[in-house]
Structure formats: structure tokens, C-alpha cells
Amino acid sequence: MDNSLLENHGDNMRLYFLDNGGNRVLSAMSDGSNIKVLVDDCCSGPDGIVIDSARGHLYWTNMGEPSRNDGFIMRCDLDGGNVTTIVPPGMTHTPKQLAIDQRGSHLYWCDREGMRVMRCKLDGSSLETLVQTGYGAYDQADARNWCVGIALDLERQQIYWTQKGATKSNTGRILRAPLNAKHNDALSASRDDIETLFDGLPEPVDLELDTATATLYWTDRGALPLGNTLNRSRLQDRVKAEMHSEVLLGGFNEAIGLSVHSDQNVAYVSDLGGAIYRVALDGSSSTVVLRITDKLTGIVAI
Known part of the structure; x- marks a missing residue:
């Protein structure tokens, strides 16, 4: 595969990523060099990760044991110091991908077995x-x-x-709703403001929204031909009830983590096979920048 479009794009960034199999938080340069273990204890099924660049903090979710309702969220400095628990075990079931509103001082995440979308303040309050x-x-x-x-x-x-959705069922969906709508009941069946953008997907996992180009990106860990892929949809192209999506790249080993940087024409994708890929945003080229033996989940590049 031609990697020329990736040359000199993103190599000066730093990756922060999660090793689900080894229960570690790591970082590396975006060319795969200078790997550092930031946290190698306190983790239990790490999955989602975000950076609070203004305050120099890294947050990550821990799924825990799904049958035990013991998921939690932690924080550390960017060098791995000052590890602290933000949301303690039992307050969220199986927290997955994590997002941050730095200006509003909120964390947002999806809770898999908890079957919910949640948020709290950066200090864990107002859950x-x-x-x-x-x-x-x-x-x-x-x-x-x-x-x-x-x-x-x-x-x-x-x-x-x-x-x-379940494995090999093609029942995955992507949905959208107002961020701060006021409802007495958060149950989705009781809300009339939730919009289904896509359904019938293999197994959509992590999302990234590039607001500069109004483009939604997502990984899918499901079965071929549409699974194990990086996908996108240009939201500004929506002119009818159905939205168009396109597969940018396939061939991952259960793609999970995603970090998109349109200014550098690059996305970073991590998978459960232990690889991190750098992918041109038009899907024309990709390269493996790092490969380890454990299962990689969430990733963010800054």
C-alpha cells in the first residue's frame, strides 16, 4: 500500500492508549517510538481515554468485570503521576468510550451493560x-x-x-440527541428527540466527530465485509432521510480506538490485535506504527 500521503503527517504527535489485556495506560510518539508505561496498576479492563490538555490530565474508563457492576473512571497526570479515582466502582457498570467538554468541565461516556449514556463533572460530582x-x-x-x-x-x-448489537447480527446503530434536553425519564423509549442515523451496522464501536468538516467517523469490530473497518459519513451531505456512509479502510483485527485529526489528514486506529494504525483520511493509505502483544482499546493523539 502506498504510504506516501502519510509521510510527515502526524509523526510529531504523542499517542496515549490503553492496553486492555495488560491493564496498562501507555504512551508513544506517533511513529511508534519512545514507548512509555504510564500506569500499570489500578486498571481493570481499560477502554476509553481522553486528554484534558488545559489541566494536563488524562482520564480513562475501566470496564471492570461486566457481571459485577464494578466499572470506574480514573485520572492521572500526563506523565502517569497522581493517579486518582474520579468515579468509584459501582457508580457506572461497564464504562466504555469517554469524551470531554473541557470548557464545561464535564466527562461523558457510554455504559455498556448499564445501557446508558452518562456524564459527570471532572471531579466526579454531579453524576x-x-x-x-x-x-x-x-x-x-x-x-x-x-x-x-x-x-x-x-x-x-x-x-x-x-x-x-450482538456479534454477527448486523443490529448496530448510531444515534443522536440534544445534549442538554430536560427529561423526567432518561429511558429512550420515553424520549421523542432521539434520532437514529444508521442502523443495520455490524458492530459499531468508537466514534469521532470532526466538527470542522461535519464528518462522523467510527470503528466497527464486527464481521466482514463491513466489519473490522474505519468508516465515515459527511453530515453536511445529508439531503434526505437516509445518510450515506463509506468504508475508508478494512482489514483490522477488531478495530476499537479512534483519534481523528483532519488538519493533518490522519486518523489513528487501535485494535484488539495489538496494533495502532495511521490512516489517511481519504482511506488511500495506511501504516502500522506500533504493534504489541496485548489487546489495545482507546487511543488519543495530541
């Missing part, structure tokens, strides 16, 4: 549920209710999220 897709064991057994990926459009005050 609340924004969307609830089901209650109880019966609903929890249906993976169509599992909320996984999340993205924010703060300018338009909208929130996007994925509901993964």
Missing part, C-alpha cells in the same frame, strides 16, 4: 444519566441496548453514540 436504553437483566441480555461509543458536538449541543 447523571442522559439516556437509558433499558432496565433489568432481560434488557441487559440484548446487546442492541449496549451503549459503547460517544462523541460530542458542543457547538450544536448534540451528543452521538453507538449501540453495538
Whole structure:
């Protein structure tokens, strides 16, 4: 594959990423060099990661043991110091992808087995549920209710999220709703302001919204031909009820993490096979910048 479009694009960035298999938080230069282990204890199934660049903090979610309702969210400095718990075990079930509103001082995340979209202040206070897709064991057994990926459009005050669906069922969805709508009941069936943008997807996972180009990107860990892919949809091209999506690149080993940088024409994708890919945003070229033996989940590049 021609990698010429990737040369001199993004090599000076730093990657922060999560090793789900080894329960570690790591960083490396975006060419794969200078790998550092930032945190190698306190983790339990790390999955979603964000950077608060203004305050020099890194936040990440820990799924815990899904059957135990013991997920939690932690924070550390960018060098791995001052590790602290923000949302303690039991307050969120299985937290997945994480997003941040630095100006509004909020964290947002999807809770998979908790079947909800949640947020709190950066210090863990004011915990609340924004969307609830089901209650109880019966609903929890249906993976169509599992909320996984999340993205924010703060300018338009909208929130996007994925509901993964079961393996090889093609029941994954991407949805959108007002960010700060006031509802007495967060149950999605009780809300009339939730919009389904895509359905029938293999298993959509992490989301990124590039507000500069009004483009939504997502990874999909599902089965071929549309799974194990990086995808996008240009939201400004929406002229009818159905939206168009395109596969930018396939061939991942269960693609999970995603960090998009349109100013450098690059996205970074991590997968459960232990690889990090640098991908041109037109899908024309890609390269593996790092490969380790464990399962990689969330990633962010700054």
C-alpha cells in the first residue's frame, strides 16, 4: 500500500492508549517510538481515554468485570503521576468510550451493560444519566441496548453514540440527541428527540466527530465485509432521510480506538490485535506504527 500521503503527517504527535489485556495506560510518539508505561496498576479492563490538555490530565474508563457492576473512571497526570479515582466502582457498570467538554468541565461516556449514556463533572460530582436504553437483566441480555461509543458536538449541543448489537447480527446503530434536553425519564423509549442515523451496522464501536468538516467517523469490530473497518459519513451531505456512509479502510483485527485529526489528514486506529494504525483520511493509505502483544482499546493523539 502506498504510504506516501502519510509521510510527515502526524509523526510529531504523542499517542496515549490503553492496553486492555495488560491493564496498562501507555504512551508513544506517533511513529511508534519512545514507548512509555504510564500506569500499570489500578486498571481493570481499560477502554476509553481522553486528554484534558488545559489541566494536563488524562482520564480513562475501566470496564471492570461486566457481571459485577464494578466499572470506574480514573485520572492521572500526563506523565502517569497522581493517579486518582474520579468515579468509584459501582457508580457506572461497564464504562466504555469517554469524551470531554473541557470548557464545561464535564466527562461523558457510554455504559455498556448499564445501557446508558452518562456524564459527570471532572471531579466526579454531579453524576447523571442522559439516556437509558433499558432496565433489568432481560434488557441487559440484548446487546442492541449496549451503549459503547460517544462523541460530542458542543457547538450544536448534540451528543452521538453507538449501540453495538450482538456479534454477527448486523443490529448496530448510531444515534443522536440534544445534549442538554430536560427529561423526567432518561429511558429512550420515553424520549421523542432521539434520532437514529444508521442502523443495520455490524458492530459499531468508537466514534469521532470532526466538527470542522461535519464528518462522523467510527470503528466497527464486527464481521466482514463491513466489519473490522474505519468508516465515515459527511453530515453536511445529508439531503434526505437516509445518510450515506463509506468504508475508508478494512482489514483490522477488531478495530476499537479512534483519534481523528483532519488538519493533518490522519486518523489513528487501535485494535484488539495489538496494533495502532495511521490512516489517511481519504482511506488511500495506511501504516502500522506500533504493534504489541496485548489487546489495545482507546487511543488519543495530541
